[in-house]
Amino acid sequence: MRIAFVAFDRMNMLDFFGAYDALMRLKTLGFVETLTCNTCALKEEVRDIHGLSLKADTVQSSLDGYDIVVVPGGVGSRTLMHDEIFLAWIKSARFAPLKAGVCTGALLLGAAGFLKEKRATTHSNALELLAPYCAEVVRDERVVDAGEIVTSQGVSASIDLGLHLCERLCGAGAQVAKGMDYPFFGAGL
């Protein structure tokens, strides 16, 4: 299993690391033996709005060939959703069988055209921005599974999205949640 975690300037770090923590436990708990991940960006180092710096290990490479592509949100998504170069890169994930958008990462998946005829959700403050890109904006589900595309509510819901994918892929949601000391798996879904 190959997972790409997309990173960009002014992304929200918790959007990234909630899903990352859950999914990487599929490896440490032995559910998936050969799981590799990449932190993928268009530059070598990305910073959040407070200046905190994360290094990418895969720079300006296509997102093709991954089994899962996870796209976080954050303030940066509001400009990148109109950035043709960035969107062309996101579109390179088109053949990935599973694409996940955390928080306003859904806006990026939407602007890339992946949400047409799909139900989807995003951060509670961004539901109206998402509407033009998808068939139905979902307001009251923590994680929305539309098959090839899974989206979640904002920030903290990154954990729930990660656990949902652990459950869907390996039936491992409850066990991973236990490892994360998370008592709310399945709550509010």
Added chain:
Amino acid sequence: MRIAFVAFDRMNMLDFFGAYDALMRLKTLGFVETLTCNTCALKEEVRDIHGLSLKADTVQSSLDGYDIVVVPGGVGSRTLMHDEIFLAWIKSARFAPLKAGVCTGALLLGAAGFLKEKRATTHSNALELLAPYCAEVVRDERVVDAGEIVTSQGVSASIDLGLHLCERLCGAGAQVAKGMDYPFFGAGL
């Protein structure tokens, strides 16, 4: 308000970023105008167990002078709790009025001597390791506030610890939780 977020090799990134996300919203939501944070480590770059890399902005500097020092956990804590150089560095936080341990970060605060005569908690798998360092190991509270020291359960409880501090410092827990789309603030505490 000056906050130090401690970082080290083989730390758990979600331990770090759950509390970070909540606390930094005290700035973006306007509760604390002059909030600065540093990512503090003994080396310029730290990596988690999967190789993901985070850059420190404050390297080999004393933890003195901060209002809050947040110590995450992770696999690396199991060796660092016996590392005299690392512990001497953690002890430099002794005058910080508020020290917070997420997950097995509590073991590091304990090994530094900060938990004597205190109630504390940690990841559910590490409660017995914590016992020698504190007056009472708490098993069933998400966040344990012992005044100068606040500890939380594992990984995902990083969010709850951050929100608890937002509430304690500024009465901002509910508003910050809303910004994080987190419906579980106060649940399981």
